[in-house]
Amino acid sequence: MITMFKIVRGDITKFRAEAIVNAANKYLEHGGGVAYAIAKAASGDVSEYTRISKEEMRRQLGKDWIExxxxxxxxxxxxxxxxxxxxxxxxxxxxxxxxxxxxxxxLKLAILGALKKADELGVKSIAFPAISAGIYGCPLKEVVRTFKEVVKEFLKVANHVKEVYLVLYSERDYKLALETIGLGDNDESR
Structure with a gap:
């Protein structure tokens, strides 16, 4: 099975993948950053998508927060x-x-949890934002290094997931991410 990890520049709310990951807060209150953008794109009404998210959290986890x-x-x-x-x-x-x-x-737990769930759901392609590198203030270089490490190990054992994308909105972040993993202008890593 050919697997791929790719860093791309773009808007995750417009990215074509079977699953997209939301970098949420523990209460799934989509008040800012990529969480707000995804909620707005999904529903048009952030409050409504927050309500749906919280209902699903209670249904799936039986509690009002995620770890x-x-x-x-x-x-x-x-x-x-x-x-x-x-x-x-x-x-x-x-x-x-x-x-x-x-x-x-x-961060490893967050990334791996999403990858495992995608694999469980039979998803072939999944797109991530740079979890915690935005309003949570984690250094982008460390996030990218961690992301690559987790994805590389996960793809060795994945049953369904074949394509994993790290979608970065700004040109600056995109270039820094490529530089961090030593790819320069080449945005693909296998």
Whole structure:
């Protein structure tokens, strides 16, 4: 099976993948950053998508919050137009600009939880934002390194997932991510 990890520049709300990952807060309140953008694109009404997300969290997990490594799956609603079948919500660590081994482990759990759920759902392609690198303040270089490490190991054992994308919105972040993993202008890693 050919598997692929690719860093791309774009808008995750318009990206064509069977699943997209939302970098959520632990209460699935989609008030800012990529969480807001995904909720807005999915429903048009962020409050409504937040309500749906919270209902699904209670139904799937039996509680009102998610921990690192746990995920909640919600319907794609309008994102279905892009071929999205699932939105997978996961929570990464809050860094506030400070990186540590603990933050790295929490990020690994968040990424791996989403990958495992996608594989369980039979998803072939999944797109991630740079979890925790936005409003949670984790250094992008560390997020990218961690992401590549987790994805590389996961793809060795995945049953269904064949394509994993890290979707970065800004040109600056995109170039920094490529530089971080030593790809320069080549955006593909197998």
């Amino acid at each position: 690192h490594g746990e995920v909640v799956v919600t319907p794609p609603m309008k994102l279905k137009e892009n071929g999205v079948k699932y939105v997978i919500h996961t929570v990464g660590p809050y860094c506030g600009g400070v990186w540590s081994k603990d933050k790295e482990e929490k």
